[in-house]
Each structure stands twice: as C-alpha cells, then as structure tokens.
Amino acid sequence: MAGQLREYRRRIKTVQSTKKITKAMELIAASRIAKARARVAASRPYAEEITRVISAVASQTTIAHPLTTERPEPTRAAVVVITSDRGLAGGYSSNALKRAGELVELLREEGKEPLLYAVGRKAGTYYRFRGRALAGDYTGFSEQPSYSDAKAVADALITAFTTPTEEGGVDEIHLVFTEYVSAMTQNAVAHRLLPMVLREHDEPPAGGPLPNYEFEPSAEAVLDALLPRYVESRLYAALLESAASESAARQRAMKSATDNAEDLIKTYTRAANRARQDAITQEISEIVGGANALASGA
C-alpha cells in the first residue's frame, strides 16, 4: 500500500518537472512570435520597394532578362524547403515537408528534375534518411534568421540559377515555407521565386501607378543588380514568416503538452490521495481488530 503511494508521488514529480519545461518553452515561443512578427514588419518597406521597382522595370522594358523570362524547356528546378532546427513544434516541419513532397512530385510530372535545398535541421535529416541528395543544407538559424543567413542561401541559389543547365544549373527556383496567418493558423505554401511571375496589371499596384523610370547605367544592368537582391529579400521574408510560424506551432504544441501534464498531475494526485486514505483505513482497521482481539482474549 505504502509502495503504491510512493510510486504515485514519484510520477507526480516527474510530470511536474516535464510541465515546467513545456511551460517555459511555451512562454519562450510566445515571445518569439512577437519578435518575429516585428521583424517581418520591419523588413516590409524594403521588400515592397524592391518588388515595386522590379515590376516597374519589367513592365517598361522588353528585354529578355533571366529574371522575368521563362526558359524554353526547363529541365531542372531548385526546391528550397524551410523547416525548423528543433522538434517539439507539432506538425510544423512535417507539414512543410509534405507540401514540398507534393511540389517535387508535380515537378517530376512536368519533366523537371528537382534539386533540393534544405533549410533547417529537420529537412536535412528527413531527406538524408531517405537517401535523397541535397544540393544545399543550412542549419542553425531557423528560429531567428538574419539577413546574412538569407544571403548565404540566396548566393547558392543565384549561382545555380545563372549556371547553364547543361553544367548543373537550374531553370527555376521554388520556395516552400510556412505562411503565418494567425497564432492559430499557419499554412505551408509553395511559391515560384524565379523566373518571376509578373501579375497582369488589371489594377494599379499599391502605392499608385508605377513610375516611368529612367535607368542608370541601363535597364539590363539594373535588372542584373536587382536579381540577387530580389532573391535575398524574398528568401529573408520567407525565413521570417517561417520563424514566426515555427514559434506559433511550438507555442501551441507546448501549451497542449502543459495542459496534458496538468491533467496527469490531477489524476495522479487523486490516485495518491486514495492510496493514502486506503492505507490509513487499513491501519485503523488493523488496530481496531488487534484491540478487539486483545479485549476478547483477556
């Protein structure tokens, strides 16, 4: 009886220390969401201006630049998958990987050979375990990405994009990341980064009509210089969105873990109380029984 009680107390202690960990992770994740959201907002002026400038250049010039022109017969496509470095974030990484899987399948059907770039330890392990060759593997910044992290990935992509296909380059760049909709909703999405998909100008773009630019030194040179900036800024935005989503997913997962731990503690406490009460009842009945035996014996 006393043994049972001890066992319950031990379990309560274990669950309590787990709860402390999950609670701490929940709080950290919650504060990181806010931080990541603030950084998304801070990066927006640059990203919007770059996109606006590119749309303006592309709509004004007729030059065939690799940035905006579809290659005639694309045979290879880079797929960048953004996942987390650490687990304990619910379905966050597996959702992104599932979305990437669908995209890879689609690319194969279209006759393009997918080339994988894994961002985050989870994507790296996932593909290595399945024996897939990785063109790039980046880890260590999934929760708090900086612009130089985005630049490191973008550099590799641009090199691949500007290399002719026959020499191992790629014709297209796709990006799979997790969009932050709200604290409750995050969607794994796939976008094509390059060549750029230019929206038809049915409506005037945000911030008024596009200006009729003059280029210095030339439209081509400007586009050449814009290409890496565009890839970097899009990648950076995706990394930040993913970081916010990762933290939100982790906060949710850790919240339900904390709730479960609380339930367990409640159940075990009840069981422990019953065990203690049973032990006391038994002791009393033993004492009463013993006293009765003595009394009748005397």
Place this chain on the structure above:
Amino acid sequence: MPMRVAIVSPEQEVWSGDADMVVARTVDGDIGVLPGHIPMLAVLVRDQTVRVKVGGQEISAAVDGGFVSVTKEGVSILAESATIA
C-alpha cells in the same frame, strides 16, 4: 518644397523623413537629387556615404550596395546594409 526620402535596408527602415536634397554616388557618377527630379532607377556603388540635406543640416548614411529609386513621391535608397553616421 521638400521631398520624402527613405533609406531602407532589408532588415529595417534606417531613416525616413522630408529632405531638400539627396547626394549619392551611382555607378555612372555622383548625382544630386532635388525635388521634382524625373523618375530614375540607378545602381549605387559599394561602400559609400549618402548625404541627405534637411534644412541647413546634413545627414550622412554609410550605405553598401543597392539602388536609388527616384519617383514623383520621393526618393528611396534601397541598400544592402545602411547605418546612419
């Protein structure tokens, strides 16, 4: 008539406000942009100082790489990295 000037880096907007003139070095040479300049998009040289004149004062920013975009509304310096001196 002042114009709207913004110096933005990928990570944040470094400076913005109304100014009278912007001086920057593009790959073709130094340019000074006054209000009412025609729309222009130019590539900036790496590692330079962009000067923004506001009233009698001058703000200098260390800018590395990027573009200057001049529109009717104002001037945007899109830098890879920028710091106000």
